[in-house]
Amino acid sequence: MTTIPPDQDADSESGSGEELDSALVTARRQLERAAAHVDVDDGVVERLKHPTRVEQVSVPLERDDGSVDVFTGYRAQHDDVRGPYKGGLRFHPEVNADECVGLSMWMTWKCAVMDLPFGGGKGGISVNPKELSEAETERLTRRFAEELRYVIGPTTDVPAPDMGTDAQTMAWFMDAYSMQQGETIPGVVTGKPPVIGGSYGRQEAPGRSTAIATREAVDYYDRDLKNTTVAVQGFGSVGANAARLLDEWGASVVAVSDVNGAIYDPDGLDIDSIPTHEEEPEAVLEQDAPETLTNEEILELDVDVLIPAAVGNVITADNAGDIEADIVVEGANGPTTFAADSILEERDVPVIPDFLANAGGVTVSYFEWLQDINRRKWSLEEVNEELEKKMLDAWEDVQSEVEAKDLSWRDAAYVVALSRIAEAKSKRGLWP
Numbered sequence: 001m002t003t004i005p006p007d008q009d010a011d012s013e014s015g016s017g018e019e020l021d022s023a024l025v026t027a028r029r030q031l032e033r034a035a036a037h038v039d040v041d042d043g044v045v046e047r048l049k050h051p052t053r054v055e056q057v058s059v060p061l062e063r064d065d066g067s068v069d070v071f072t073g074y075r076a077q078h079d080d081v082r083g084p085y086k087g088g089l090r091f092h093p094e095v096n097a098d099e100c101v102g103l104s105m106w107m108t109w110k111c112a113v114m115d116l117p118f119g120g121g122k123g124g125i126s127v128n129p130k131e132l133s134e135a136e137t138e139r140l141t142r143r144f145a146e147e148l149r150y151v152i153g154p155t156t157d158v159p160a161p162d163m164g165t166d167a168q169t170m171a172w173f174m175d176a177y178s179m180q181q182g183e184t185i186p187g188v189v190t191g192k193p194p195v196i197g198g199s200y201g202r203q204e205a206p207g208r209s210t211a212i213a214t215r216e217a218v219d220y221y222d223r224d225l226k227n228t229t230v231a232v233q234g235f236g237s238v239g240a241n242a243a244r245l246l247d248e249w250g251a252s253v254v255a256v257s258d259v260n261g262a263i264y265d266p267d268g269l270d271i272d273s274i275p276t277h278e279e280e281p282e283a284v285l286e287q288d289a290p291e292t293l294t295n296e297e298i299l300e301l302d303v304d305v306l307i308p309a310a311v312g313n314v315i316t317a318d319n320a321g322d323i324e325a326d327i328v329v330e331g332a333n334g335p336t337t338f339a340a341d342s343i344l345e346e347r348d349v350p351v352i353p354d355f356l357a358n359a360g361g362v363t364v365s366y367f368e369w370l371q372d373i374n375r376r377k378w379s380l381e382e383v384n385e386e387l388e389k390k391m392l393d394a395w396e397d398v399q400s401e402v403e404a405k406d407l408s409w410r411d412a413a414y415v416v417a418l419s420r421i422a423e424a425k426s427k428r429g430l431w432p
């Protein structure tokens with residue numbers, strides 16, 4: 001296990017072209033911009049531009065044919081002033097230290113804007129999970145859990161699923177950690193299957209919160225959800241669940257995509273018949289639909305709401321001027337670059353930020369953690385009711401800042417999050 005100096009590489013990218021900005025560079029720029037609207041000590045802002053630590057580990061994997069490959073894994077821990085580090089583990093070829101740090105910063109704001117007693121973390125392995133057999137994924141996950149055992153734990157750092165990982169990954173992770181500790185410790189990760197301490201509704205939760213944020217935004221801008229057209233990029237945990245719920249609530253979901261491209265029906269797609277990433281990856285283009293589009297074209301559709309819910313940096317300075325949607329709701333983490341954000345703001349296209357819109361995932365993770373600690377189970381109805389309440393509370397807090405200070409939704413969400421973090425630091429006497 002290597003502890004990377006937390007800022008290694010970060011500054012070397014800060015002068016790079018706009019499209020090439022890492023999640024870390026974008027997160028730092030957003031923080032600097034938003035901090036101007038909050039009464040927060042400059043030292044605290046400076047501190048928040050840096051993670052507490054980044055663990056880098058080598059994860060050897062015996063392949064099914066007996067050969068050995070070694071992958072690199074990371075866990076970035078950004079800030080824990082409000083509680084244990086919390087955030088997902090991503091299995092994706094582009095995972096690197098800077099990406100994990102940027103994503104861990106967004107987790108800090110996400111937990112704070114939702115008023116959860118957690119800080120921000122994020123990690124993952126640089127690997128293409130589609131090139132692993134199930135047995136290889138299990139061995140890789142177990143070894144990753146063993147390598148991270150000194151830095152994670154139910155009261156220190158609690159991982160969860162993200163892109164390329166799911167409930168099964170969390171089950172293996174929890175089992176490997178529990179075996180090392182000599183007792184079953186369900187609270188070490190969230191997003192597990194319900195039969196071993198997972199929460200009902202966790203898997204659908206980031207999509208559910210994205211749908212709730214969409215519903216509230218549509219209402220805020222005096223529209224009717226039943227006359228709203230929606231395009232969703234990405235058909236996984238976030239995108240598919242958001243699309244299904246919005247369809248159930250009466251919106252017309254006209255386009256969805258996976259990694260290979262999009263299907264489009266201006267009269268609305270039969271959303272329930274399209275398999276999610278979990279049910280069958282790369283199945284979207286196999287469905288019947290009048291038109292197919294590329295993943296670039298779906299972003300520029302003339303719809304009421306655009307929900308990018310796949311990867312980061314898809315709305316850039318190059319295409320922000322061509323976005324025809326009236327509202328953008330960020331289901332993915334970091335889909336809009338810093339420059340694109342300004343272009344959309346100038347064009348009066350409201351962007352509901354990722355760390356508010358997709359916060360249902362970590363919110364239900366918190367409910368799961370509570371259930372694990374208390375050894376009791378909540379019903380799905382209880383989970384969804386509590387999530388609805390938390391989302392509406394956060395929405396109202398952010399909306400108040402939008403209106404009071406005439407801010408963008410992103411800056412307003414930062415103001416809410418930063419105020420809570422700064423107050424916690426001040427009360428604890430932790431400085432910087």
Ligand SMILES: NC(=O)C1=CN([C@@H]2O[C@H](COP(=O)(O)OP(=O)(O)OC[C@H]3O[C@@H](n4cnc5c(N)ncnc54)[C@H](OP(=O)(O)O)[C@@H]3O)[C@@H](O)[C@H]2O)C=CC1
Pocket residue numbers: 088161162163164165206233234235236237238239257258259260276277278280281282283295309310311312331332333334358359361362
């Ligand atoms: N899972 C969670 O709890 C949370 C996830 N998020 C964020 O949401 C985003 C999506 O995560 P999640 O839904 O979990 O991921 P999943 O792995 O469940 O699904 C990802 C989806 O995106 C598609 N996809 C992959 N690459 C591309 C690409 N380059 N262009 C278009 N589509 C692509 C995949 O297609 P295919 O099926 O063909 O592989 C799949 O449909 C990420 O930014 C993640 O960090 C945010 C909050 C919580």
Ligand SMILES: O=C(O)CCC(=O)C(=O)O
Pocket residue numbers: 086087088089110158159160161162190191333358359361362363365
């Ligand atoms: O459920 C969690 O702890 C975090 C999920 C996540 O990684 C995210 O919200 O981006």
